[in-house]
Amino acid sequence: MSHHDERTFVMIKPDGVQRGLIGEIVSRFEDRGLKLVGGKFIRMDEALAHEHYGEHEGKPFFDGLVEFITSGPVFAMVWEGADATRQVRAMVGETDPADSAPGTIRGDFGLDLGHNVIHASDHEDEGANDREIDLFFDEDEFVDYDLDAAAWVYEDETH
Numbered sequence: 639m640s641h642h643d644e645r646t647f648v649m650i651k652p653d654g655v656q657r658g659l660i661g662e663i664v665s666r667f668e669d670r671g672l673k674l675v676g677g678k679f680i681r682m683d684e685a686l687a688h689e690h691y692g693e694h695e696g697k698p699f700f701d702g703l704v705e706f707i708t709s710g711p712v713f714a715m716v717w718e719g720a721d722a723t724r725q726v727r728a729m730v731g732e733t734d735p736a737d738s739a740p741g742t743i744r745g746d747f748g749l750d751l752g753h754n755v756i757h758a759s760d761h762e763d764e765g766a767n768d769r770e771i772d773l774f775f776d777e778d779e780f781v782d783y784d785l786d787a788a789a790w791v792y793e794d795e796t797h
């Protein structure tokens with residue numbers, strides 16, 4: 639079942655947490671058939687924020703981004719499934735909620751670029767997933783189990 643086990647890093651940002659969207663967003667990934675393998679509710683410190691958003695250091699919005707992402711708790715998760723990184727990014731929408739199609743998370747729950755509810759690893763950035771998963775999770779924090787629904791999600795999964 640190797641092609642079902644791609645892992646991707648997802649994080650509900652402080653605005654999503656404060657607006658009570660954790661359940662709604664988790665539901666969307668569950669409904670899609672993805673498997674939750676790790677999750678943690680944390681307050682990011684400045685060092686973690688700098689490391690996570692290192693690629694944006696020096697950009698005009700960087701300081702505001704670090705201030706925002708450390709301003710309250712975030713819910714970090716790892717989801718697993720076929721083509722998970724690309725599929726999750728498609729469910730998330732564009733970086734700017736104003737450009738995001740209705741039906742996507744940012745398109746349904748946001749209006750402002752600086753408060754776009756959710757982070758997901760970039761499928762176009764080869765190393766992003768592994769880097770972000772490693773940054774937020776230790777290997778022993780992943781839960782090893784079979785998701786029974788997988789037998790109905792994937793045609794080639796056995797019952």
Ligand code: IDP
Nearest residue numbers: 694699703732733751752753754756757758760
């Ligand atoms: P992404 O979250 O869709 O991958 P990135 O370009 O990687 O988008 O930017 C990371 C985050 O930085 C965005 O999600 C958004 O919160 C913030 N951001 C990006 N560009 C801007 C901007 O021009 N103004 C304010 N915030 C921005």
Ligand code: MG
Nearest residue numbers: 758759760763
């Ligand atoms: Mg990005």
